[in-house]
Amino acid sequence: MPLSELHPFEGHPFKVLDDESMTETVESIRQMGVANPLIVRPGPDGGYEIISGHRRHHAAELAGLDIIPVIVRELDDDAAVIMMVDSNLQRENILPSERAKAYKMKMDALRHQGQRTDLTSPQVAAKFRADDEVGKGAGVSGDTVRRFVRLTNLIPEVLDMVDEKKIAFNPAVELSYLKPEEQRNFLEAMDYAQAAPSLSQAQRMKKKSQESGCTLDDMCSIMDEVKKDDLGQIAFRTSDLQKFFPKSYTPRQMSDTILRLLEQWQRRRQRDQQR
Structure with a gap:
């Protein structure tokens, strides 16, 4: 099928990056072609919507191909979402934001299917839990699914910091309960403190928000505290130290x-101070 007939899945949550892995895929396609066909479905406005194979499609474009092998499936929206998510969750190095959005899309599709089931079998629908x-x-x-889906409540700037590992996952889940304006204030407080929040700090912001609202001053006060984990502990990665020691050192x-x-x-400092 011509590449020009294909377009991305609407709301596709997985990023297609021009990274080293993509470079390798492009080179492989130039030498051997596309081994695994894309899975597509007819688009509502013409052309075909990619369900599985967005990276291969992009790599084929970069490799200069005009056509690509595909398998056409007749799928409704819910079935297409489920297949798209399942085919991509097998990838390595999935970002938290990608996993969060994918889980939510699949949950929504399963719930919609469950609502249709409910029309004929209320007992089955009552027992069904999309997150499980x-x-x-x-x-x-x-529970892990539910916690990831919470991340979809983060504003883009905060979610990006989770992807960049500037904010840890567990604190991010707690921050997702803050209102959007509070999250923007949190970014200011984080910049003020020049530190990422601990789990306990994020939990206190969440509690404050739910009780009476969490102001910028509240957040700066919480973020200004010394984290318990930082008291009395200094950690080094072994890999950072090994270059200074013989390989045999434990x-x-x-x-x-x-x-x-x-x-x-x-001792040298003390001697210098006594001179």
Whole structure:
């Protein structure tokens, strides 16, 4: 099928990036073509909507192909969403925002299917939980699905920071309960504190928001506190330290050597101060 006849799935939550993996895919397609056909369905306004194969489609464009193998499926909107999500959740390195949006799309589709089932079988619909069903397909619990879906309540700027690992997942779930304006204030408070929130800090902001509203001053006050985890602990990645030591050194040997060198440094400082 001509590439010009294909268009992305509406609301497709997975990013198609021109990264190293895409470069490798383009080179593979140039040499061997597209091995696995795309799965598509007829579009409501003509052409065909891609259900599975957005990366292959983009790589084929970059490789200069005009046509690409496809399998055409006749699917309604709900079935198409479910197939699109399931085919993409097998990918590696899925961003939290992608997983959150994909889980929500599949949950909404399953619930819609459940509503149709409810017309003929109320007992079946009553027992059906879309989040648990999504979890089964993804190999996670229904609670994990619900927590990821909470992230879709974050404003884009905060969600981007979760993807960039500037805000940890668990605090982000708590922040998702803040109103949009409160989330914008949170970004100011985070910039003021020059630190990411701990889970307990995010929980207090959530509680404050639900009780009486969380102001910028409230957030700055909470973010200005020293995190308990930061008291009395300094952590180094072993990989960062190994370049300074022989390969045979164990973490314990590296730790002992660092402490010994710090003691020597302290003694030198004390001597210099006494001069």
